[in-house]
Amino acid sequence: MSLALSEEQELLRNTAREFIAEHSPVKELRRLRDEQDPVGFSRPLWKQMAELGWASIVLPEDLGGAGLGYAELGIVLEECGRTLAATPLVATSLLGANAVLLGGNELQRKEILPAVAKGERILALALQEGSHHAPYAVATRAEASASGWRLTGRKSFVLDGHVADQIVVVARTSGSSGERDGLSLFLVPKAARGLEVTRTIMVDGRNAANLGFEGVELDRAALLGAEGRGADVLDRVLDLAAVGLSAEMLGTLAEAFERTIAYLKERKQFGVPIGSFQALKHRAANMFVEVELSRSIVLDALRAIDEGRADLPQLASIAKARVSDAIHLIGNEAVQMFGGIGVTDEEEIGLFLKRARVAELTLGDAAFHRARFAALAGF
Amino acid sequence: MENLETFRAEIGKWLEANCPPSMRKPLGSEEDVNWGGRNKVYTNPEEKLWLDRMAARGFTAPTWPKEYGGGGLSKPEARVLAEELRRLHCRPALNSFGLTMLGPVLLQYGNEEQKREHLPKIVRGEIRWCQGYSEPGAGSDLAGLQTRAEDKGDHYLVNGQKIWTSYANYADWIFCLVRTNPTAPKHDGISFLLFDMASPGVSVSPIKLISGSSPFCQTFFQDVRVPKKNLVGKVDGGWTIAKALLQHEREMIAGMGLGGGGGSAASLEQLAKEYCGSEGGRIADAAIRDSVAQHLMDTRCFVTSLRRSGDEAKSGQGPGAASSMFKLYGTELNKRRCELLVKVLGSQALGWEGAGFNPRELGTTREWLRSKGNSIEGGTSEVQLNVIAKRVLGLPD
Numbered sequence: 001m002s003l004a005l006s007e008e009q010e011l012l013r014n015t016a017r018e019f020i021a022e023h024s025p026v027k028e029l030r031r032l033r034d035e036q037d038p039v040g041f042s043r044p045l046w047k048q049m050a051e052l053g054w055a056s057i058v059l060p061e062d063l064g065g066a067g068l069g070y071a072e073l074g075i076v077l078e079e080c081g082r083t084l085a086a087t088p089l090v091a092t093s094l095l096g097a098n099a100v101l102l103g104g105n106e107l108q109r110k111e112i113l114p115a116v117a118k119g120e121r122i123l124a125l126a127l128q129e130g131s132h133h134a135p136y137a138v139a140t141r142a143e144a145s146a147s148g149w150r151l152t153g154r155k156s157f158v159l160d161g162h163v164a165d166q167i168v169v170v171a172r173t174s175g176s177s178g179e180r181d182g183l184s185l186f187l188v189p190k191a192a193r194g195l196e197v198t199r200t201i202m203v204d205g206r207n208a209a210n211l212g213f214e215g216v217e218l219d220r221a222a223l224l225g226a227e228g229r230g231a232d233v234l235d236r237v238l239d240l241a242a243v244g245l246s247a248e249m250l251g252t253l254a255e256a257f258e259r260t261i262a263y264l265k266e267r268k269q270f271g272v273p274i275g276s277f278q279a280l281k282h283r284a285a286n287m288f289v290e291v292e293l294s295r296s297i298v299l300d301a302l303r304a305i306d307e308g309r310a311d312l313p314q315l316a317s318i319a320k321a322r323v324s325d326a327i328h329l330i331g332n333e334a335v336q337m338f339g340g341i342g343v344t345d346e347e348e349i350g351l352f353l354k355r356a357r358v359a360e361l362t363l364g365d366a367a368f369h370r371a372r373f374a375a376l377a378g379f
Numbered sequence: 380m381e382n383l384e385t386f387r388a389e390i391g392k393w394l395e396a397n398c399p400p401s402m403r404k405p406l407g408s409e410e411d412v413n414w415g416g417r418n419k420v421y422t423n424p425e426e427k428l429w430l431d432r433m434a435a436r437g438f439t440a441p442t443w444p445k446e447y448g449g450g451g452l453s454k455p456e457a458r459v460l461a462e463e464l465r466r467l468h469c470r471p472a473l474n475s476f477g478l479t480m481l482g483p484v485l486l487q488y489g490n491e492e493q494k495r496e497h498l499p500k501i502v503r504g505e506i507r508w509c510q511g512y513s514e515p516g517a518g519s520d521l522a523g524l525q526t527r528a529e530d531k532g533d534h535y536l537v538n539g540q541k542i543w544t545s546y547a548n549y550a551d552w553i554f555c556l557v558r559t560n561p562t563a564p565k566h567d568g569i570s571f572l573l574f575d576m577a578s579p580g581v582s583v584s585p586i587k588l589i590s591g592s593s594p595f596c597q598t599f600f601q602d603v604r605v606p607k608k609n610l611v612g613k614v615d616g617g618w619t620i621a622k623a624l625l626q627h628e629r630e631m632i633a634g635m636g637l638g639g640g641g642g643s644a645a646s647l648e649q650l651a652k653e654y655c656g657s658e659g660g661r662i663a664d665a666a667i668r669d670s671v672a673q674h675l676m677d678t679r680c681f682v683t684s685l686r687r688s689g690d691e692a693k694s695g696q697g698p699g700a701a702s703s704m705f706k707l708y709g710t711e712l713n714k715r716r717c718e719l720l721v722k723v724l725g726s727q728a729l730g731w732e733g734a735g736f737n738p739r740e741l742g743t744t745r746e747w748l749r750s751k752g753n754s755i756e757g758g759t760s761e762v763q764l765n766v767i768a769k770r771v772l773g774l775p776d
Binding site: 299318 | 776
């Protein structure tokens with residue numbers, strides 16, 4: 001599959017860019033933050049996005065999806081990333097819906113996915129327990145009970161966890177923390193008794209939640225996929241989400257880069273544009289290379305999903321590592337090059353730096369993915 | 380697409396039948412690919428046979444027009460040819476600056492006579508070319524060159540000195556930048572000349588590098604007479620041609636970022652396990668493991684970017700990322716690979732010659748030293764950064 005965009009894909013990009021620019025410019029994120037919006041994103045906007053098919057681009061048509069590919073979803077995510085649009089795309093479409101699609105039985109899929117496609121159901125994935133992404137470091141336990149399962153433990157950094165209607169919870173049904181075997185996935189309704197949800201206010205204006213499970217009782221049908229084999233589904237879901245998030249991050253870093261270049265041309269010091277200084281030119285050119293390499297690998301990773309390529313796990317880690325490093329660099333350089341105005345809350349570039357750092361850590365930072373890549377490659 | 384697959388089958392069959400067995404083995408550490416030329420000594424008759432067979436079909440310059448000896452292939456067909464050559468482990472039949480650098484600009488800027496004269500000989504490897512660009516006083520500031528060509532009616536009289544002339548000591552002809560108008564602004568007084576290195580007044584002296592090898596030369600011109608028909612393009616209009624050729628050069632050098640060369644058939648990760656120890660099948664040193672992973676990832680991103688650039692060019696989406704970016708990143712990547720190899724081999728990478736070091740280790744050391752020139756030759760990394768800043772990003776002077 002070509003790494004160049006087709007005409008249809010160009011068209012989709014233009015449509016997405018226009019829609020986002022009109023309905024969710026950067027100032028919309030600022031508004032949500034300043035008004036301490038209880039949801040953290042705009043529900044009407046999400047509904048509109050769903051009507052455009054964005055919530056379900058990659059879902060099969062019989063489940064209400066558009067039946068398109070990740071190449072297309074990546075385009076939408078990238079455009080959302082450009083304006084830091086707060087959407088449930090990552091939590092609901094990439095993490096939650098994929099867990100249901102890949103792990104769920106027919107009943108679970110039919111009950112949940114068409115509702116997601118319509119923008120009527122928000123999902124989340126509760127995985128992380130410590131301060132770092134470590135997929136198998138799960139201590140939360142699910143024990144068989146009279147009615148089904150009893151869930152006990154704590155989760156942190158659950159994206160959109162405070163507004164999710166249903167949460168896919170990774171829990172251990174056997175083994176101990178760190179082991180790949182023994183993980184199981186459970187569908188937990190928001191209203192479950194014993195589920196304590198604490199919304200956290202994050203630096204980037206988006207939300208994650210901490211969850212506590214104090215002996216939450218679930219019925220037998222809450223199990224998603226095979227008991228003890230949850231990692232088989234989870235690994236795949238995390239790869240898909242890492243690639244999707246990388247596409248969103250690509251939009252964010254490309255936009256931060258372009259804003260910086262524009263500023264270098266316009267801002268004058270010593271009577272000349274600061275972009276004429278070689279010290280800044282060389283750093284700008286190096287950033288350009290980072291943007292281009294990031295774009296190439298993200299496009300390839302998205303296509304690897306659509307083509308069903310076997311090296312997707314490696315590619316997902318390469319993409320997330322590259323994009324995490326690039327967004328880190330560009331976030332820092334952008335603020336530095338904007339100078340004094342760059343560190344004010346009034347200037348938007350600071351919002352990109354904040355988002356950069358959150359996205360970098362979400363689903364594993366560059367060091368995590370290098371270690372994972374090495375393990376996959378057998379060294 | 381079906382046609383391409385038919386083409387692939389046909390080419391595969393042809394290569395199987397025509398590539399001699401000794402040309403399907405990796406190059407030994409003392410061997411070089413065939414650079415052709417008048418003085419080429421063939422130690423193995425199959426090397427000559429392989430070149431002749433490939434050249435007869437124009438496959439040494441697969442995309443050049445057939446009328447000039449090329450293969451007349453489309454870009455997708457040429458890619459299939461390259462893939463089949465790789466699949467069957469065929470050695471390159473010919474490597475030359477004529478193929479990678481001069482040929483493409485002659486096709487674009489040469490007159491009919493020049494094309495008919497020079498291109499077929501390049502395809503057949505009969506003439507080995509070298510590049511007369513850099514001068515002692517004009518390195519990164521290439522347009523500051525001083526070598527003069529005076530108009531003497533039917534010929535030019537060339538006087539001056541070039542430096543970093545790769546393999547000038549083996550070359551038959553030179554493509555050379557000369558100053559034809561000393562009073563014009565520096566970019567406007569340069570011309571692009573071709574001439575025979577056997578002309579009276581040309582002398583060459585090799586330059587030894589820190590790696591111990593000597594690919595470069597100083598080249599001196601004293602009252603060299605060059606027929607006027609050897610001027611490519613317009614008088615004083617050589618800078619445009621020079622820049623076009625630099626693009627081809629950068630693309631060629633960028634390819635070196637993908638490694639190869641040297642004696643390291645073993646992968647980076649295998650060497651790291653061997654020299655830094657392994658634990659449970661993994662590289663024992665976590666910092667080295669991280670560096671190896673990072674390097675392999677960077678390489679993958681680079682290769683993917685080259686592919687994307689090709690895909691975008693095919694679909695007519697502008698120039699994409701400039702050749703400067705690939706020259707910059709490819710050479711820096713190659714330098715990092717060499718640094719990492721030296722780190723992995725530890726004190727075994729510090730040998731120069733003699734006992735105590737195997738050929739692979741000695742090769743790594745020399746390759747590391749040679750790689751230092753990668754980000755200098757063909758325009759320094761700093762020059763590439765300037766080009767990106769100016770031409771791609773549009774930053775002001």
